[in-house]
Each structure stands twice: as structure tokens, then as C-alpha cells.
Amino acid sequence: MSFEACAGIVERGDPDRFLAVMAAPVAARRILFPIYAFNVEIARAPWVTSEPMIAEMRLQWWRDALEEIALGGTVRRHEVTQTLADVLDVDGARALDRLVAARRWDVYTDAFEDAAHFDEYLDATAGELMWQGARALGAVSREDVMRFARAAGLARYLKAVSALEEKGRLPLLDGRENAIAALAREALKDIARPVPSNPAFLEAWQAEPLLRQIAKEPWRVAQGTVGISPFRAKWRLLRWS
Known part of the structure; x- marks a missing residue:
């Protein structure tokens, strides 16, 4: 049970x-x-x-x-x-x-201390979660998985920024649109790199289109409108699985 x-x-x-x-x-x-x-x-x-x-x-x-x-x-x-x-x-x-x-x-309600602190947060949450799932399923390259997971975690995090702000948090070091777009563009470099197939990677099925959307339309982060249609999301999952 x-x-x-x-x-x-x-x-x-x-x-x-x-x-x-x-x-x-x-x-x-x-x-x-x-x-x-x-x-x-x-x-x-x-x-x-x-x-x-x-x-x-x-x-x-x-x-x-x-x-x-x-x-x-x-x-x-x-x-x-x-x-x-x-x-x-x-x-x-x-x-x-x-x-x-x-x-x-x-x-x-404290803000992140600096960029290193923000990266550590993503590594410890999104990164460690995916790595332990992937490792339990046979993955051996921690560095590749952590890089991929950090990018996927950023996509999830940016999608949640508006909700975090409503709860009184300070989720971003720099909330300007150009800074947000730069974060998304940098993460796209990592999410696009190939990693060995592993079921633990399926959780990142929406990351790339979300990051592309944020890079192109960073204002969506503040408005809380980051997301893709249910049809497109399910199509991607079918394609990934």
C-alpha cells in the first residue's frame, strides 16, 4: 500500500x-x-x-x-x-x-545571497532529485545529469516566480526581463545537450519549450503565464517516452 x-x-x-x-x-x-x-x-x-x-x-x-x-x-x-x-x-x-x-x-523571506547561492539551490533541489532517481536507475555520469537537471529545474522555478512573489518571497536576484531572458538562454544550452536515456529524465519533458518561451517572452514570468498547451505538453511526453 x-x-x-x-x-x-x-x-x-x-x-x-x-x-x-x-x-x-x-x-x-x-x-x-x-x-x-x-x-x-x-x-x-x-x-x-x-x-x-x-x-x-x-x-x-x-x-x-x-x-x-x-x-x-x-x-x-x-x-x-x-x-x-x-x-x-x-x-x-x-x-x-x-x-x-x-x-x-x-x-x-530572505533573497538569495548571490548567483552562486541560487545555483546551489537549484543543484540541491532539482539537481539532486533527478540525480538520485537516475542513479537508482543505472545512470553513472553525475555531472551530465546535474547539468541537465539544473536547466530543467530553472524552467520549473521561473514558472513559479509569480506565485512565490505573491507569498512574499524574493525569488530572483535580478527580475528585469533581460536578466530573466539571459537565464533561460543559458539554460537552453544545457537542456539541449544529449544525455543517456534514463526514465528519470522524463520529468524534464516540458523544460525546453518553457525555456524557449521565457527567452522570447520574459514578461510571462512576472505575469505568471509561463506554460504550454495541454495538447502540446502531452504530445512532447509521448515523444519523449
């Missing part, structure tokens, strides 16, 4: 990744659904309360769970942790702690 619970969490909390996993082979779904369900739980932890201390406690709970998985002993009971423990090895559990730690930025 834990696997089905993970699939349900992803379907409700991250429908784009849910569609990507459903386009993957059945064996890959057993790996990806627990990892993505974990990500849903972590991503929403800073937003379910207005009290920073409570949000920090929620994130720490997951860091402690990952430590239990890494140690290989008894893991606290939760519909995600039990199945996640079957998927992650020691290195995977330790690496995903980096993802949880990075999400502490979402708890507060």
Missing part, C-alpha cells in the same frame, strides 16, 4: 511528474514514485504553516528519517518513508539530506 500511497501523493502534489512517471516502464515507477513523493512532502513543508519554527521542525523530521534510512536500522513509520527506504542506498539517503537542507530557504 505504501507504493500506491506514494503514487497518490505525487498525483495530487506534482501532476507533471506523475504523468512523467506513468510514461516510464513499470519497474522505474517503483523507484521514482517514492523519491518524488518524498520531494512533494519536502517542497510543501515550508508552506503549510506561517510559523518558521514549525516549518523547520517538519524539515528536520525528514532529515532524521533520511539518517535512519542511511543507518539501515528501524525507520519511522510514514507512508513515504517505508517505501523510500527500499529505494535508497546509503549514498542516496545522505545526498537527499542536501535537498531538505536547501528547502530551509523557502521557510523565510
